[in-house]
Amino acid sequence: MLWAPITKQIKNPRVCEGSTLDIACEEGTIDVMSASYGRQHGPDVCPHAATSDQNCDAVNSMDIVGAACQGETACSVAATNGVFGDPCGGTFKYLTVNYSCNGGMQSGGGGGLLAALKKKPAAAPAPAAQSTAEAKRVVAVNPF
Numbered sequence: 001m002l003w004a005p006i007t008k009q010i011k012n013p014r015v016c017e018g019s020t021l022d023i024a025c026e027e028g029t030i031d032v033m034s035a036s037y038g039r040q041h042g043p044d045v046c047p048h049a050a051t052s053d054q055n056c057d058a059v060n061s062m063d064i065v066g067a068a069c070q071g072e073t074a075c076s077v078a079a080t081n082g083v084f085g086d087p088c089g090g091t092f093k094y095l096t097v098n099y100s101c102n103g104g105m106q107s108g109g110g111g112g113l114l115a116a117l118k119k120k121p122a123a124a125p126a127p128a129a130q131s132t133a134e135a136k137r138v139v140a141v142n143p144f
Contacts, residue, residue: 008100015079016046017093024074028103035065035097037084048092056088065097 010033015021023030038057039045058064064084069075077083079095087093 008102010098010100012096012098014045014094014096016048017079017081017095020076020078021095021097022074022076023069023097023099025101025103028101029071029073030069030075031100031102032062032066032070033098033100035061035095037061037064037079037093037095038087039091039093046092046094050090050092053088053091056091056093058084058087060084061095065095069097069099 008031011023013021013023036057038061039051039054040057042054043051061084065077068077077095077097079093081093084095
């Protein structure tokens with residue numbers, strides 16, 4: 001069977017202020033492309049009465065999300081002022097992250113050899129435990 005790299009699918013989950021964003025890759029690791037904690041949309045996104053400032057963004061958003069998630073298989077980031085600071089006081093904010101999953105393989109066409117070579121080899125299986133009967137037989141055959 002031939003293996004080919006999985007085509008990167010960009011995901012862009014969003015959670016409203018006070019919630020936690022959970023990111024996970026079934027195959028490979030997280031590659032964070034962008035992150036924004038603030039507000040760039042009207043009340044249609046994370047509806048709330050306090051949406052007047054629609055042009056705010058915590059400048060440290062990418063650094064914080066990248067430190068928590070980049071290269072991991074899963075991570076969680078709280079969308080709170082305690083984590084990011086408050087880029088626009090009095091405005092209800094949200095966290096949006098654009099990411100893809102790197103690595104991973106799927107069966108299919110040709111190629112993918114380089115990715116397959118970079119993948120860590122599987123660990124050798126642990127030796128099977130002997131049953132009590134086998135252990136007694138070994139002791140009976142070799143009493144020393």
